[in-house]
Amino acid sequence: xxxxxxxxxxxxxxxxxxxxxxxxxxxxxxxxxxxxxxxxxxxxxxxxxxxxxxxxxxxxxxxxxxxxxxxxxxxxxxxxxxxxxxxxxxxxxxxxxxxxxxxxxxxxxxxxxxxxxxxxxxxxxxxxxxxxxxxxxxxxxxxxxxxxxxxxxxxxxxxxxxxxxxxxxxxxxxxxxxxxxxxxxxxxxxxxxxxxxxxxxxxxxxxxxxxxxxxxxxxxxxxxxxxxxxxxxxxxxxxxxxxxxxxxxxxxxxxxxxxxxxxxxxxxxxxxxxxxxxxxxxxxxxxxxxxxxxxxxxxxxxxxxxxxxxxxxxxxxxxxxxxxxxxxxxxxxxxxxxxxxxxxxxxxxxxxxxxxxxxxxxxxxxxxxxxxxxxxxxxxxxxxxxxxxxxxxxxxxxxxxxxxxxxxxxxxxxxxxxxxxxxxxxxxxxxxxxxxxxxxxxxxxxxxxxxxxxxxxxxxxxxxxxxxxxxxxxxxxxxxxxxxxxxxxxxxxxxxxxxxxxxxxxxxxxxxxxxxxxxxxxxxxxxxxxxxxxxxxxxxxxxxxxxxxxxxxxxxxxxxxxxxxxxxxxxxxxxxxxxxxxxxxxxxxxxxxxxxxxxxxxxxxxxxxxxxx
Amino acid sequence: xxxxxxxxxxxxxxxxxxxxxxxxxxxxxxxxxxxxxxxxxxxxxxxxxxxxxxxxxxxxxxxxxxxxxxxxxxxxxxxxxxxxxxxxxxxxxxxxxxxxxxxxxxxxxxxxxxxxxxxxxxxxxxxxxxxxxxxxxxxxxxxxxxxxxxxxxxxxxxxxxxxxxxxxxxxxxxxxxxxxxxxxxxxxxxxxxxxxxxxxxxxxxxxxxxxxxxxxxxxxxxxxxxxxxxxxxxxxxxxxxxxxxxxxxxxxxxxxxxxxxxxxxxxxxxxxxxxxxxxxxxxxxxxxxxxxxxxxxxx
Numbered sequence: 001x002x003x004x005x006x007x008x009x010x011x012x013x014x015x016x017x018x019x020x021x022x023x024x025x026x027x028x029x030x031x032x033x034x035x036x037x038x039x040x041x042x043x044x045x046x047x048x049x050x051x052x053x054x055x056x057x058x059x060x061x062x063x064x065x066x067x068x069x070x071x072x073x074x075x076x077x078x079x080x081x082x083x084x085x086x087x088x089x090x091x092x093x094x095x096x097x098x099x100x101x102x103x104x105x106x107x108x109x110x111x112x113x114x115x116x117x118x119x120x121x122x123x124x125x126x127x128x129x130x131x132x133x134x135x136x137x138x139x140x141x142x143x144x145x146x147x148x149x150x151x152x153x154x155x156x157x158x159x160x161x162x163x164x165x166x167x168x169x170x171x172x173x174x175x176x177x178x179x180x181x182x183x184x185x186x187x188x189x190x191x192x193x194x195x196x197x198x199x200x201x202x203x204x205x206x207x208x209x210x211x212x213x214x215x216x217x218x219x220x221x222x223x224x225x226x227x228x229x230x231x232x233x234x235x236x237x238x239x240x241x242x243x244x245x246x247x248x249x250x251x252x253x254x255x256x257x258x259x260x261x262x263x264x265x266x267x268x269x270x271x272x273x274x275x276x277x278x279x280x281x282x283x284x285x286x287x288x289x290x291x292x293x294x295x296x297x298x299x300x301x302x303x304x305x306x307x308x309x310x311x312x313x314x315x316x317x318x319x320x321x322x323x324x325x326x327x328x329x330x331x332x333x334x335x336x337x338x339x340x341x342x343x344x345x346x347x348x349x350x351x352x353x354x355x356x357x358x359x360x361x362x363x364x365x366x367x368x369x370x371x372x373x374x375x376x377x378x379x380x381x382x383x384x385x386x387x388x389x390x391x392x393x394x395x396x397x398x399x400x401x402x403x404x405x406x407x408x409x410x411x412x413x414x415x416x417x418x419x420x421x422x423x424x425x426x427x428x429x430x431x432x433x434x435x436x437x438x439x440x441x442x443x444x445x446x447x448x449x450x451x452x453x454x455x456x457x458x459x460x461x462x463x464x465x466x467x468x469x470x471x472x473x474x475x476x477x478x479x480x481x482x483x484x485x486x487x488x489x490x491x492x493x494x495x496x497x498x499x500x501x502x503x504x505x506x507x508x509x510x511x512x513x514x515x516x517x518x519x520x521x522x523x524x525x526x527x528x529x530x531x532x533x534x535x536x537x538x539x540x541x542x543x544x545x546x547x548x549x550x551x552x553x554x555x556x557x558x559x560x561x562x563x564x565x566x567x568x569x570x571x572x573x574x575x576x577x578x579x580x581x582x583x584x585x586x587x588x589x590x591x592x593x594x595x596x597x598x599x600x601x602x603x604x605x606x607x608x609x610x611x612x613x
Numbered sequence: 614x615x616x617x618x619x620x621x622x623x624x625x626x627x628x629x630x631x632x633x634x635x636x637x638x639x640x641x642x643x644x645x646x647x648x649x650x651x652x653x654x655x656x657x658x659x660x661x662x663x664x665x666x667x668x669x670x671x672x673x674x675x676x677x678x679x680x681x682x683x684x685x686x687x688x689x690x691x692x693x694x695x696x697x698x699x700x701x702x703x704x705x706x707x708x709x710x711x712x713x714x715x716x717x718x719x720x721x722x723x724x725x726x727x728x729x730x731x732x733x734x735x736x737x738x739x740x741x742x743x744x745x746x747x748x749x750x751x752x753x754x755x756x757x758x759x760x761x762x763x764x765x766x767x768x769x770x771x772x773x774x775x776x777x778x779x780x781x782x783x784x785x786x787x788x789x790x791x792x793x794x795x796x797x798x799x800x801x802x803x804x805x806x807x808x809x810x811x812x813x814x815x816x817x818x819x820x821x822x823x824x825x826x827x828x829x830x831x832x833x834x835x836x837x838x839x840x841x842x843x844x845x846x847x848x849x850x851x852x853x854x855x856x857x858x859x860x861x862x863x864x865x866x867x868x869x870x871x872x873x874x875x876x877x878x879x880x881x882x883x884x885x886x887x888x889x890x891x892x893x894x895x896x897x898x899x900x901x902x903x904x905x906x907x908x909x910x911x912x
Binding site (some may be wrong): 098481540571 | 625
């Protein structure tokens with residue numbers, strides 16, 4: 001008795017419920033969420049269908065092979081190909097593990113959430129008729145009991161935003177602020193250590209000193225799993241001290257300051273990093289060696305010298321090349337463009353009161369609460385001395401960005417403006433960048449000798465080789481996600497090979513074969529046998545002809561927008577005749593679908609369940 | 614009569630050979646003419662031109678290698694145009710073989726032409742999800758209902774450009790390249806139609822899909838590129854505006870290059886249709902002429 005119920009009634013109920021929910025979700029906004037849920041279940045079932053489809057493919061082709069049916073060899077090829085693609089794709093054969101890009105520059109260790117300390121503060125959500133479900137990123141860490149909020153782990157910016165989003169009342173926001181201030185790592189470790197509750201991992205930025213290791217150990221010494229936390233912290237400390245080396249030729253001008261040498265050092269054979277190299281360190285290393293070779297705007301004598309250097313190594317520049325030479329150098333940077341930007345940087349910004357301050361104001365009886373604190377102070381203009389330093393940097397080929405920044409610091413420039421100057425110099429092209437761009441422009445305008453090209457590209461090649469080496473150090477020093485984290489479709493893997501050289505050509509060829517069959521069918525079947533067929537034939541000829549380049553030729557003598565132009569005729573045919581015909585068909589289909597769906601939902605049409613047998 | 618008999622019994626392999634030559638010769642000789650953009654291509658271009666820097670664009674690449682020849686050129690041109698407009702690009706696909714198409718676009722257009730664009734800040738690959746139009750149905754109101762991570766497995770909350778995206782209603786524009794089912798039709802039905810005041814869709818499709826999509830223009834579908842012809846016209850517009858330094862860049866000349874073979878093949882096809890009809894009328898006349906006079910007069 002149970003089996004028939006499971007076999008027929010349950011699927012009928014699922015269909016009726018699922019269909020009704022989707023219909024209601026479409027027309028009634030209150031049921032929108034239900035529709036989402038039903039659709040997610042549909043996706044789970046669709047994923048299962050892939051497995052069933054694979055199983056069915058196996059069954060059909062194995063049977064064909066076993067029965068030695070006509071064409072069983074093709075079945076064997078299909079099965080072998082299917083298995084190969086499945087194995088190569090599923091097990092990611094030959095693919096490299098993915099780099100842990102979101103934690104670049106950080107050492108990572110597994111650290112269960114239960115090991116993290118729990119923090120609490122007073123606070124409660126306002127009463128609502130429906131329960132509030134916290135967002136996924138804070139759901140496991142947060143609990144609220146008897147007017148207290150408990151939070152396990154350190155609160156990140158995103159988690160703080162999620163906490164705030166639970167309630168917009170000032171009291172709640174104030175409680176969140178208090179909790180956020182408490183649930184943080186010790187002051188000495190802030191900015192270095194963080195906890196990722198999503199991944200249940202503890203991360204450390206930079207090289208961990210013995211003192212920092214002791215501080216971390218002390219922090220978790222009261223934990224129930226003290227031995228586990230201690231082992232994890234030792235493991236994390238060891239990961240921050242792993243040495244990575246790459247062999248490369250060091251640029252002549254490379255100088256790594258002492259404070260950076262904790263993480264990266266130059267050795268006689270290349271570079272050596274302790275712990276994972278951060279993106280900031282990578283960018284600094286890539287550029288710092290070429291800081292002294294920034295391309296400053298060239299004066300006329302400087303341009304003449306550069307042109308002479310180029311011409312000395314080969315043929316003289318043609319007239320077109322001379323124009324390209326001037327054009328390329330004129331497109332360089334200019335301090336006059338940057339100074340107005342710097343002048344407007346660092347304007348006093350309005351402040352914001354904290355929610356706790358607003359709560360206090362509320363309690364003090366202030367009725368109109370203002371979160372914003374108006375900006376005070378004025379933006380001072382750049383001093384003459386600061387302008388002179390900037391001008392000197394532009395004109396002097398000897399002045400490095402560090403020297404300019406050092407001199408600006410002595411003039412009591414604001415931190416915001418100094419940061420803007422730092423950003424500006426980071427974007428300036430080096431001599432290698434300038435000469436490479438110049439080389440490309442000159443080559444577009446005319447020929448260059450081999451020696452001329454080599455001379456223009458020399459610095460760019462050195463820069464490229466150096467960046468490659470720094471990039472290699474960055475990749476090698478940073479951990480991968482996990483062994484199987486690589487992409488199944490990575491270039492050069494067997495899966496990629498089969499996709500590129502077997503699947504893709506086969507699919508493209510199959511589609512392309514249509515052209516041949518359509519040609520044959522056009523000759524044999526497309527005939528003006530009656531009025532309807534003649535109309536269809538005429539339309540087909542218009543559409544076919546419009547999709548050629550000669551349609552434009554026909555259009556040529558006609559004025560723009562002429563009603564007899566091919567484009568207008570095509571648009572007219574498609575928008576009027578085609579649209580009308582298609583709408584009629586679509587409305588018919590829609591009515592058919594509606595009536596069939598109703599029959600399925602009401603259980604009248606049960607054909608999708610198969611036969612009783 | 615010999616000629617009529619020959620044409621009546623023409624072996625289809627001759628037609629295959631003719632089509633083969635019509636495609637091979639222009640391909641080998643690189644036959645190419647300039648393109649004059651038509652109304653539909655200009656509508657698509659204009660819609661993308663409206664984008665402001667930082668606007669979010671959903672790039673739905675619903676095609677696979679079968680239709681790659683026809684659709685990849687327009688996908689490249691779309692990516693170039695949107696990246697040049699400094700929009701934030703969210704790549705997605707509803708086809709199992711779509712991820713390779715997305716990777717191809719990123720490798721061919723984004724990485725070489727826009728190295729300054731940062732993954733997660735300026736563009737993101739959300740990858741493939743099974744469920745066909747069911748996926749559209751969910752993400753139109755709740756992106757995280759199906760997408761908790763991107764194609765690389767990074768949580769959406771850790772991807773800066775995804776943090777504030779609740780659903781695809783937050784997108785300024787949907788750009789869909791559609792090769793089969795599910796495709797533009799499903800995006801119209803499940804994304805644009807229920808939220809017509811919020812969503813704007815432009816698309817590119819194969820020639821055979823186009824007649825089914827024209828009824829949706831312009832209310833539900835703001836613009837449509839049809840087959841290689843549409844791609845070539847749009848490519849010309851993008852090249853004229855954004856690839857001026859190298860208009861013959863092969864990445865943005867594919868569609869125009871393919872118009873040569875297509876044009877000749879279409880002309881051959883037109884010739885075959887006309888020839889087929891000549892044979893039909895000749896045959897009809899011949900039959901009539903060979904009938905006995907009494908029957909002929911009653912015909």
